[in-house]
Amino acid sequence: MSSEFLLGASGILWGDTLFYLVLFIILMALIKHFAWGPVTSMMEKRADKIASDIDNAEQSRQKAEKLEKQRQAALKDSHVEASQIIERAKTNGEQQRETIVDNANQEVATLKENAKQDIARERQNALNSVKDDVAELSLAIASKVIVKNLKLEDQKELIDSYIEGLGKQNEAK
Template sequence: MLSHLVVGQTLYFGDSLFYIISFVLLMWIIKIFAWGPVTKMMQDRADKISNDIDSAEKSRTDAASLVEKRQAALANSRSEAQTIVSDAKFNGQQQREQIVTQAQADVQTMKQNAQKDIEQERQDALSDARNDVADLSIEIASKIIQRELKADDQKALIDSYIEGLGKQHES
C-alpha cells in the first residue's frame, strides 16, 4: 500500500517489525543496565543532599543552643565566683576582728597579771626591807643602847614606825 509512496523507496514491512522488536529490547536492556541504577543513584544523591542540608541546619541550631548554654554557665560561674570572693572577704573581716579582740583581751589580762605580779613583788620587797630594817635597827639599837631588847618587842616598835613611814610615803 505504502510501497513506492516516498521517492521511489521500497518499504519492507519486516523491517518495521524488526525495529519495533529491537527498540523494545533496547529499552529493556537500557532499563536493566543503566536507567534503573543511574536514576536510582540520582534519586539517592538528591535525597542525600536534602538530608545533608537538613542535618547541617540541625547541627547549626545545636551549636547555637550550645553557645547559649555555655554563655549562661559562664555568667553563672562568674556570679558564683563573686559570692565566693565576697564570702571570703566577710569571713576574713570577721576573723580579723575576732583575732584583734582576742589579742586585746589577752593583752588586758597580761597587763593585769603583770600589775598583780609587780604589786606582789613590791609587797615582798617591802616586807623583806621591813624585816631587814628591823634586824638592822635591832642590831644598831643593841649596839647603840647596849641593851638587850627582846626581839619581838623591838619588832613591834619597828613595825609601828614602818607603818608610819608607809603612810607618809603613800600620801
C-alpha cells in the same frame, strides 16, 4: 522522444518507489518487533535509573542539609552551654572569694578581740603586781621606819634603794 523518456522514467520510478516503500514498511515492522521494544525498554530503564539517582541525590542533599542544621544547632547549644558553664564558674569563684574574705575578716576580728582581751588581762595583772609591790614596799618602808628612827635623808635613801630593787624584780619577771 522526450515524452517516452518521461513515461519510461516515471514507470521505473513508480516501481522502484513502490519496491522501496514496501521494503521500508517491512524493515520498520522488523525494527519495531526486534529492536524497538528492547531499545525502548532499555531507554525506560535508563530513564528510571536516572530519575531514581536524581531522587536519591535530592534525598541525600536534604539529609545532608538536615544534618548540617542539626550540627549547627548542636554547636550553638554547646557554645551556649559553655558560656553558662563559664558564667557558673565565675559566680562560684566569686562566692568562694567572698566566703574566704568573710572568714578571714571574721578570724581577724576574733584574733583582735582575743588580743585585746589578752592585753587587758596582762595590763590588769601588771597593775595588780605593781599594787602588790607598792604595798609590800610601803609595808617594808613603814616597818623599817618604825624599827629605826631614821632621819629624813636615810628614809629617802631607803625608799630609793627599794624602788631600784623593785625595778630589778620587775625586769627579772
